[in-house]
Amino acid sequence: MVEKMPILEFSKVALSFGDTEVLKEIDLVLESGKFYTLLGPSGSGKSTILKLISGQLQADAGKIFFEGQVINDVPAEKRRVNTVFQNYSLFPNMNVFDNVAFGPRLKKMSEKDIQDKVKEMLGLVKLSGFERREISELSGGQQQRVAIARALANDPEVLLLDEPLSALDYKLRKELQQELRNIQKRLGITFVFVTHDQEEALAMSDWIFVMHDGLIQQNGTPEDIYDEPINHFVADFIGETNIVPGIMKHDYLVHFVGKDFENVDAGMRPNERVEVVLRPEDLDLTDPANGKLVVTIQDQLFRGDYYEITAVDDDMNTWQVQATNPATVGARVGLTFDPEDIHIMRYNESEAAFDARLESYEDEEAEAALQAAKDDQSQSGGQG
Amino acid sequence: MKKIRTPYLIVMFLILYLPILYLVFYSFNAGTTMKGFAGFSFKHYGELWQDTRLIDIVFETGIVALLSSLLATIIGTLGALAIFRVHRGAVKGALLSLNNVLLVSPDVIIGAAFLILFTTFKFSLGFVTVLLAHVAFSIPIVVLMVLPRLQEMNPDLVLAAQDLGARPTQVLGQVTIPAITPGIVAGFFMALTYSLDDFAVTFFVTGNGFSTLAVEIYSRARQGVSLEINALSALIFLFSLVIAVAYYFINRLNQRQKAPELREKVK
Ligand SMILES: Nc1ncnc2c1ncn2[C@@H]1O[C@H](COP(=O)(O)OP(=O)(O)OP(=O)(O)O)[C@@H](O)[C@H]1O
Ligand SMILES: [Mg+2]
Numbered sequence: 001m002v003e004k005m006p007i008l009e010f011s012k013v014a015l016s017f018g019d020t021e022v023l024k025e026i027d028l029v030l031e032s033g034k035f036y037t038l039l040g041p042s043g044s045g046k047s048t049i050l051k052l053i054s055g056q057l058q059a060d061a062g063k064i065f066f067e068g069q070v071i072n073d074v075p076a077e078k079r080r081v082n083t084v085f086q087n088y089s090l091f092p093n094m095n096v097f098d099n100v101a102f103g104p105r106l107k108k109m110s111e112k113d114i115q116d117k118v119k120e121m122l123g124l125v126k127l128s129g130f131e132r133r134e135i136s137e138l139s140g141g142q143q144q145r146v147a148i149a150r151a152l153a154n155d156p157e158v159l160l161l162d163e164p165l166s167a168l169d170y171k172l173r174k175e176l177q178q179e180l181r182n183i184q185k186r187l188g189i190t191f192v193f194v195t196h197d198q199e200e201a202l203a204m205s206d207w208i209f210v211m212h213d214g215l216i217q218q219n220g221t222p223e224d225i226y227d228e229p230i231n232h233f234v235a236d237f238i239g240e241t242n243i244v245p246g247i248m249k250h251d252y253l254v255h256f257v258g259k260d261f262e263n264v265d266a267g268m269r270p271n272e273r274v275e276v277v278l279r280p281e282d283l284d285l286t287d288p289a290n291g292k293l294v295v296t297i298q299d300q301l302f303r304g305d306y307y308e309i310t311a312v313d314d315d316m317n318t319w320q321v322q323a324t325n326p327a328t329v330g331a332r333v334g335l336t337f338d339p340e341d342i343h344i345m346r347y348n349e350s351e352a353a354f355d356a357r358l359e360s361y362e363d364e365e366a367e368a369a370l371q372a373a374k375d376d377q378s379q380s381g382g383q384g
Numbered sequence: 385m386k387k388i389r390t391p392y393l394i395v396m397f398l399i400l401y402l403p404i405l406y407l408v409f410y411s412f413n414a415g416t417t418m419k420g421f422a423g424f425s426f427k428h429y430g431e432l433w434q435d436t437r438l439i440d441i442v443f444e445t446g447i448v449a450l451l452s453s454l455l456a457t458i459i460g461t462l463g464a465l466a467i468f469r470v471h472r473g474a475v476k477g478a479l480l481s482l483n484n485v486l487l488v489s490p491d492v493i494i495g496a497a498f499l500i501l502f503t504t505f506k507f508s509l510g511f512v513t514v515l516l517a518h519v520a521f522s523i524p525i526v527v528l529m530v531l532p533r534l535q536e537m538n539p540d541l542v543l544a545a546q547d548l549g550a551r552p553t554q555v556l557g558q559v560t561i562p563a564i565t566p567g568i569v570a571g572f573f574m575a576l577t578y579s580l581d582d583f584a585v586t587f588f589v590t591g592n593g594f595s596t597l598a599v600e601i602y603s604r605a606r607q608g609v610s611l612e613i614n615a616l617s618a619l620i621f622l623f624s625l626v627i628a629v630a631y632y633f634i635n636r637l638n639q640r641q642k643a644p645e646l647r648e649k650v651k
Contacts, residue, residue, distance in 0.1 A: 056543065056546075077550075082548065085540045085543070089541050090544075091545070091558075092563065103548040103549055106554065107549065151547075151548075154548055
């Protein structure tokens with residue numbers, strides 16, 4: 001397969017404001033037509049990356065490529081990139097039509113083309129017929145739709161969205177998440193979406209960049225990042241999680257909370273100190289005799305579709321469990337999980353090393369599986 | 385509380401308006417002084433109509449006020465934009481203080497300063513010097529009215545316009561100026577009233593051939609006020625009243641037109 005040329009690429013991009021290093025050596029590659037998310041806590045540098053893409057800020061070091069061309073010095077208005085801002089930022093002195101027509105008018109499009117464009121864009125965001133409305137007559141959700149239409153009316157190749165939904169209530173946010181995703185698929189352009197809401201990132205993205213302290217900690221598909229976080233920060237940031245210290249005795253055997261457990265990770269040094277991750281939804285409650293771990297239930301919260309249970313083991317590690325049935329506070333119960341539910345993180349492993357290690361033993365596993373399947377077949381063949 | 389509030393307000397406004405009403409009342413006096421009402425008559429209005437000098441001065445005062453507040457609004461708005469863009473906090477603070485010092489310094493000092501300036505540069509005192517002085521003392525007022533609007537403006541509006549491809553002049557004309565228009569209008573009207581009201585500064589910088597209403601009334605009053613002045617005051621008062629009422633209705637109309645749906649929702 002021929003690799004498509006990336007639409008946007010950062011190579012060792014760095015930026016400081018005075019003494020604070022806001023971005024340290026950012027590398028990223030965006031392919032055309034995908035939905036990307038920058039996910040990270042406040043101050044991690046997400047908006048700064050968007051401003052570098054749009055041309056509002058200049059990098060101190062490194063190169064930014066757009067379709068293979070260096071664009072560090074290309075002024076903002078020459079870049080085929082538009083932005084949707086968190087606080088909508090619609091022009092209050094113009095009505096909906098004039099807001100959406102703002103970009104096309106600057107481009108001196110004919111009045112007829114402008115009308116068609118505005119109509120098309122408002123249709124796309126489901127606001128047909130709102131042309132004559134004043135901005136003050138729109139709800140928050142409608143305002144954000146207009147902002148999206150206004151940015152898209154400029155025919156960008158990359159649309160940047162800086163926490164566009166964070167001011168909306170839960171239901172509206174869900175609805176607009178779905179719609180944004182549909183619009184992106186329909187137009188086939190690249191979206192770069194910024195959020196600090198991990199749930200939103202997991203639901204919407206083709207690819208997620210998890211940021212912290214001006215660095216990209218990990219990038220990958222939502223599944224990769226959820227199932228195989230690279231370090232404590234990512235594991236903790238992406239959803240509820242249990243992290244306990246452990247020792248990787250050898251491949252596929254880990255020791256934690258005083259016991260050995262079979263698992264599916266490999267590629268560490270023997271007896272290496274590691275962190276062990278178990279997601280709350282992968283843990284099941286059972287009676288103490290059948291449990292792999294025995295814990296005491298401390299607390300329980302009803303969350304609508306599940307109970308969020310907090311328990312402590314005899315080493316005083318806290319465990320979060322999601323259970324469909326309620327438990328009794330103070331009771332001793334067993335916890336069970338499968339070997340594949342255990343995820344191991346090494347201390348200070350780089351993303352490249354992490355990916356290489358995963359690939360190496362996953363290949364091994366695939367080969368083993370293939371071998372097993374073949375054996376199986378020859379066996380059944382022998383029987384027949 | 386309510387029992388006290390209503391009478392309080394009535395008494396307060398009565399006291400505030402009493403002197404003016406007293407003045408207006410005597411403009412209809414058939415006699416020639418404010419000592420005793422000799423019967424109802426429009427005669428002082430007739431005198432006023434004959435007094436072409438006074439009528440000329442009314443128009444000249446209006447022209448000075450309109451021109452000076454227009455110029456001050458343009459210069460002051462640009463000044464506010466410039467101050468707003470200063471990013472160093474200390475410099476910005478210093479500029480603002482310089483602006484405010486002009487606002488609070490006594491008119492007498494400003495007037496004297498202008499007089500010295502104009503005579504040093506051998507300007508002949510008259511219309512131009514009055515106009516220049518009025519422009520000068522109105523600029524800080526406009527700056528003070530416009531700057532808060534700029535500070536309240538969502539800075540992302542400018543970013544959004546740039547993002548959509550607007551050049552700096554287009555951003556200014558299509559986004560920034562419309563956003564601060566209420567401040568500009570308020571600044572203009574403040575400057576207008578300050579100019580119409582001004583006595584002290586004008587008194588210093590006006591020459592032989594030229595006078596404004598305030599200065600003229602003052603110089604006439606030294607020889608004892610004729611009731612013609614009462615008639616003029618009554619007319620100006622009526623004019624202000626009409627303007628204030630018109631302003632109220634225009635405002636209401638604008639709000640109605642702008643947000644009919646919102647209004648319905650509130651109901
Ligand atoms: N103009 C500036 N001058 C100085 N520091 C700045 C400036 N802009 C941003 N920073 C700093 O850069 C860091 C990253 O900012 P950025 O806006 O990219 O964060 P973010 O990830 O978007 O956060 P948030 O979720 O709060 O929007 C922050 O620590 C911020 O204080
Ligand atoms: Mg941000």
